[in-house]
Amino acid sequence: MNLFLPLIIFGILILITGLLILLDYVLGGSSQKTITINGDTQIVVYGDDTVLSTLAQNKVFIPSACGGKATCGTCKFRLVGDVPGVKPTEQPFLSPKEVEDGVRLSCQQKVTENMQIALPSQLLSARDFETVVEVVEDLTYDIKLIRFKLIEPSTVDFKPGQFMQIKVPGIDVVRAYSLASNPSEKSYVEMMIRYVPNGQATTFVHKALEVGDKITLTGPFGDFFLQENSDKPIICIAGGSGKAPIRSILFRLKELGMNRKVKYFFGARAVRDLYYTEEFNQLSKEFPNFEYIPALSEPLEEDHWKGATGLITDVLDRMVGDLSNHEAYLCGSPGMINACINVLNKHDIKQENVYYDKFS
Numbered sequence: 141m142n143l144f145l146p147l148i149i150f151g152i153l154i155l156i157t158g159l160l161i162l163l164d165y166v167l168g169g170s171s172q173k174t175i176t177i178n179g180d181t182q183i184v185v186y187g188d189d190t191v192l193s194t195l196a197q198n199k200v201f202i203p204s205a206c207g208g209k210a211t212c213g214t215c216k217f218r219l220v221g222d223v224p225g226v227k228p229t230e231q232p233f234l235s236p237k238e239v240e241d242g243v244r245l246s247c248q249q250k251v252t253e254n255m256q257i258a259l260p261s262q263l264l265s266a267r268d269f270e271t272v273v274e275v276v277e278d279l280t281y282d283i284k285l286i287r288f289k290l291i292e293p294s295t296v297d298f299k300p301g302q303f304m305q306i307k308v309p310g311i312d313v314v315r316a317y318s319l320a321s322n323p324s325e326k327s328y329v330e331m332m333i334r335y336v337p338n339g340q341a342t343t344f345v346h347k348a349l350e351v352g353d354k355i356t357l358t359g360p361f362g363d364f365f366l367q368e369n370s371d372k373p374i375i376c377i378a379g380g381s382g383k384a385p386i387r388s389i390l391f392r393l394k395e396l397g398m399n400r401k402v403k404y405f406f407g408a409r410a411v412r413d414l415y416y417t418e419e420f421n422q423l424s425k426e427f428p429n430f431e432y433i434p435a436l437s438e439p440l441e442e443d444h445w446k447g448a449t450g451l452i453t454d455v456l457d458r459m460v461g462d463l464s465n466h467e468a469y470l471c472g473s474p475g476m477i478n479a480c481i482n483v484l485n486k487h488d489i490k491q492e493n494v495y496y497d498k499f500s
């Protein structure tokens with residue numbers, strides 16, 4: 141065998157790589173481009189990374205609950221002017237109206253040329269927060285409460301119901317978690333995180349995260365939050381860790397004097413899945429307007445359960461009347477939310493009064 145053959149192959153590979161880099165440069169991949177946001181802010185960028193990463197590198201944060209895997213649909217943005225076609229990965233998350241309006245997923249669209257984009261102004265105020273973990277507490281066998289003390293900046297303003305993202309240190313994973321704390325407590329935020337077997341972020345939180353760890357959070361994000369200008373009676377529905385944003389909403393309603401009637405349905409399997417029961421029972425003693433209805437779908441014999449039993453959808457159906465003047469806040473798995481919305485519709489709730497966050 142020719143002794144020089146490996147060297148020749150290596151040389152050819154180097155040459156091809158160089159040619160590809162040159163081609164990329166000539167075709168614009170590495171050339172300068174601008175992203176214009178809302179007609180004024182201009183960002184100069186190089187390379188052809190995704191819109192999501194490019195904006196994040198420039199401290200403009202679009203929420204990205206799945207970290208860019210095209211499974212959450214939270215990273216929407218709107219293109220102005222020339223709009224490319226929809227990618228198959230984007231299709232499931234965009235309504236025909238959104239497609240027509242130029243809405244796309246920022247984790248799927250690349251910055252290949254100058255772009256004009258529109259973002260809600262609230263997104264421009266989302267930012268990174270350096271925090272230190274102050275409390276790690278078991279709420280159930282698979283849900284932990286984590287309190288993050290804010291270091292830089294040292295305070296945060298958020299609306300009850302909104303979420304922030306955790307950057308898992310050491311691996312390139314970003315996940316969304318609703319804020320469970322009182323929005324008036326500005327020096328820390330709390331999250332309730334349910335363990336997902338083999339889940340990257342939740343395995344880190346449940347197996348490795350400790351008091352004193354430094355964690356970066358980004359946000360706050362989300363258009364799921366308490367409508368404070370309304371006086372409509374409220375139905376809250378949660379399952380699992382969906383209790384988090386509802387707890388924050390209830391903190392706020394309590395501060396406002398709990399003037400609106402609130403019925404809070406919490407769906408769980410058995411007693412071991414219930415938590416903060418005392419906190420919510422106490423609230424209903426203090427405020428006759430507030431009613432807490434935990435419902436168990438599979439109570440165990442040893443639970444000696446005397447409360448509501450059945451699927452949360454059935455319990456809801458049994459315990460509400462006409463909802464045409466109500467507002468509803470739902471949080472939990474997509475399946476639970478879809479099924480509960482069907483029941484709310486049956487009771488004549490108006491679509492514009494239904495707010496939800498699907499923990500997908």
Ligand SMILES: Cc1cc2nc3c(=O)[nH]c(=O)nc-3n(C[C@H](O)[C@H](O)[C@H](O)COP(=O)(O)OP(=O)(O)OC[C@H]3O[C@@H](n4cnc5c(N)ncnc54)[C@H](O)[C@@H]3O)c2cc1C
Pocket residue numbers: 205212214303315316317318319331332333334335336337338339340341342343381382384385497498499500
């Ligand atoms: C707006 C928003 C708010 C959220 N708030 C909360 C919150 O307050 N508390 C909370 O615990 N979670 C919340 N989530 C879900 C959270 O963002 C993560 O998706 C979840 O914790 C799983 O992350 P992971 O990295 O551990 O799992 P991944 O590594 O992403 O997933 C591992 C595997 O588990 C599956 N999987 C992912 N999530 C679930 C799930 N929930 N149940 C069953 N299987 C799953 C995936 O399909 C995958 O196969 C929220 C999501 C959104 C979009």
Ligand code: FES
Pocket residue numbers: 203204205206207208209210211212213214215245246247248
């Ligand atoms: S970040 Fe989840 S779909 Fe884009």
